[in-house]
Amino acid sequence: MTDLPSSWNDGAAKRSIERFISDADQPGAAFIEPADRIAVFDNDGTLWVEQPLPVQLDFIFRALAKAGQDDPTLAGKEPYKAILARDSAFFAAVGQQQPGAIRALEEALARTWLGSTPEEFEAQVAAYLREVKSERFGLPYPELVYKPMLDLFHVLEANGFRDFVCSGGGRDFMRVIAESAWDIPREHVIGTAPTYTYHDGVIRRGGEVLGGLALGPGKPEHIFAYAGRLPAFAGGNADVDIEMLESAAFAMLIVHDDGEREFAYTAATEKSVAAANDNGWTIVSMKNDWNTVF
Amino acid sequence: MTDLPSSWNDGAAKRSIERFISDADQPGAAFIEPADRIAVFDNDGTLWVEQPLPVQLDFIFRALAKAGQDDPTLAGKEPYKAILARDSAFFAAVGQQQPGAIRALEEALARTWLGSTPEEFEAQVAAYLREVKSERFGLPYPELVYKPMLDLFHVLEANGFRDFVCSGGGRDFMRVIAESAWDIPREHVIGTAPTYTYHDGVIRRGGEVLGGLALGPGKPEHIFAYAGRLPAFAGGNADVDIEMLESAAFAMLIVHDDGEREFAYTAATEKSVAAANDNGWTIVSMKNDWNTVF
Helix, strand or coil: CCCCCCCECCCHHHHHHHHHHHHHCCCCCCCCCHHHCEEEECCECCCECCCCCCHHHHHHHHHHHHHHHHCHHHHCCCCHHHHHCCCHHHHHHHHCCCHHHHHHHHHHHHHHHCCCCHHHHHHHHHHHHHHCECCCCCCEHHHHECHHHHHHHHHHHHCCCEEEEEEEEEHHHHHCCHHHHHCCCHHHEEEECEEEEEECCEEEEEEEECCCCCCCCHHHHHHHHHHCCCCCEEEECCHHHHHHHHCCCEEEEEECECCCCCCECCCCCHHHHHHHHHHCCEEEEHHHHECCCC | CCCCCCCECCCHHHHHHHHHHHHHCCCCCCCCCHHHCEEEECCECCCECCCCCCHHHHHHHHHHHHHHHHCHHHHCCCCHHHHHCCCHHHHHHHHCCCHHHHHHHHHHHHHHHCCCCHHHHHHHHHHHHHHCECCCCCCEHHHHECHHHHHHHHHHHHCCCEEEEEEEEEHHHHHHHHHHHHCCCHHHEEEECEEEEEECCEEEEEEEECCCCCCCCHHHHHHHHHHCCCCCEEEECCHHHHHHHHCCCEEEEEECECCCCCCECCCCCHHHHHHHHHHCCEEEEHHHHECCCC
């Protein structure tokens, strides 16, 4: 079974994906050893909605806003000050990954959850994902996972691939929904992660980022560390996915061109579209190639 | 199917392991959610022979001896000097994890493989595992994996557990044999590992250790990072396994008391035996509980 179901419209993208999966499982030049059948997907904008803000940034900003409100000594400092003032210049700087803004954010993140146990952190994530709704769709984010991508996961699995998620976002945030939203085990979720310290039977968050951010070249570096191989199949939607896509035997780039059913935007994706054209990657138009979005 | 096969002798250890696995899959107080069924095992002395020297230390010492012979500027320095002179005091210091000896070894390791690709490193490991034989048994090490442990892997898998290996030894050394020796995917192998750097489609070894050594408290820290959970079932054989064993719902300690069929030794295991007695862990005697060793 290598046919994508009716959530995908017939077209060049669907046929190219189906051909790669089918060839991987047949004797011939494009055969892929079962052990090497690793499929890896970005999360924000590839598996679920990332507008107006990636879900995890929204989660983090709410937590930092609360910390700033609770502690007046923090309220005057960045990033708390910018978050409390809803300073769009700061959010833009984070979106463009400007080092100063990223560093201020990382330090605040380390401070916020330092010493917390996985159970404590996961309870906060679960409450957020249950209670907070997308303004545009009026639904919690776990209900805004793209149906065609879940269908693609299943077709890949039916052909011996192991599906992984590799996101620049927090590994441990995403692991909360790995089984319920994606039906993949937690150990298949790769992403930016803090250090942890074990003492007397309990794991607690440390204050460092383990192995750097899972963005750009950090994506294949993290994928190799966790999966032991570079991917056979990779899917992404943005410039920070380019290195992951170029490290894969087959690469698929999702283009957000459907303002009616989802969002239409090109910011921070222009280089990835150019790389897709240069390298012959499969471009998936949400508007034309997807019959269903959610 | 929760019965261990005939490689295990009937006895308290066998029955205690079978009861845990059986209860985990039945409604009741000892039921374990399928997602949480993570089983993790140490490698050296738990899955294969670690005498007279852990296999990877032998691999490393041979590589460093060759580097010392090839480069006279290294030959006078530690650890090259001690390795070339077969200085038993140095080996003992490594075995006892004395910080100075470990640091000298880590620096030499980083230097030896800095910039190498996974393919280059894996080819060296594969040649070693094919060509080098255990003096005592006259066999390459992949043929000295304990049969009862492979049988336990299968029984765990048949009951919905995912088997992982977590060793203080090198993650990427062990991944070479993950599929062939243990029949588990590479991504289930956790261990001490270097950083990697991705550039232009190629992954190369960096010079740092990622997240510290996977020994002592480093074992549950690495397990949480990779698997997203602490283990339900853990197996080990030495003092450096204590924290991993205490982090698990069920812990099993292998005792090397069979000088006739394997080796009899207690060095660097005394504390783990005391912890097993204190905590009611299941103690497995190789002599009494195993009908077959290899």
